[in-house]
Amino acid sequence: MSITFDFSGRTALVTGGAQGIGREIALMFHRAGAHVAILDRDPQALDESWPAGTERVSTFAVDVSSGEQVGAAVDDIVASTGSLDIVVNNAGITRDTVVWKMTDDQWQAVIDVHLKGTFVLTRAAVPVMRAAGFGRIINVTSYTGLHGTIGQANYAAAKGGIVSFTKTVAKETARFGITVNAISPNAATAMVTAVGEERLAAMTASVPAGRFAEPAEMATAVGYLAADESSYVTGIVLPVDGGLAM
Helix, strand or coil, X not given: CCCCCCCCCCEEEEECCCCHHHHHHHHHHHHCCCEEEXXXXXXXXXXXXXXXXXXXXXXXXXXXXXXXXXXHHHHHHHHHHCCCCEEEECCCCCCCECHXXXXXXXXXXXXXXXXXXXXXXXXHHHHHHHHHCCEEEEEECCHHHHHCCCCXXXXXXXXXXXXXXXXXHHHHHHHHCEEEEEEEECECCHHHHCCCHHHXXXXXXXXXXXXXXXXXXXXXXXXXXXXXXXXXXXXXXXXECCCCCC
16 A cells, blocks of 8 residues: 655654654655654664765754753754644653552653653644644554553553643644644554563454554554644544554
């Protein structure tokens, strides 16, 4: 299946865009003609995925939970491209353990990257989008954020918070031509495959489609939510999960 989007003249920013789902989303925007800005905390992964000099690509090695670093990156992007039309809040980490063994640092690290990171980038982007009368914000949540998963209280809290955050900001910004939506993916990323063969097999068996998606399959859903044609879709969480959430 081939679905073609046209984002020529648009600027799209993707966090966690050096690998996995984020990289596939960034590639989709780039192939569709957008200028793509990638934020990731791993400078080596950025260099490997997006070599210096790649046309229509800007990379920033930043901590997405830092309002100062994210704000500076947004200022640079707008100064160089003249706009910031699309934001995808994708960056994420895990620090898994059952709640009675979870440390303050394990809790806070996950909350900061997922939930605070989504907040600080959205806060920086919305004034630019309001001034333009156009914006697309797509946040990445998860099945765990909706239903919970043993050993992931921090991750579930962060992803659940992103759902509520998405709906609230959608209500706040709809009148400015900005849509705010989320996807709930189920793809075979490094974060997923790291759980081990036995657990991965059990997880796969629970998916009605009988498989995990390839990360590139998530990009199609993001492309739809970022397109001009989705202007009347806001405040939703779109499951892209092979029926897992049914």
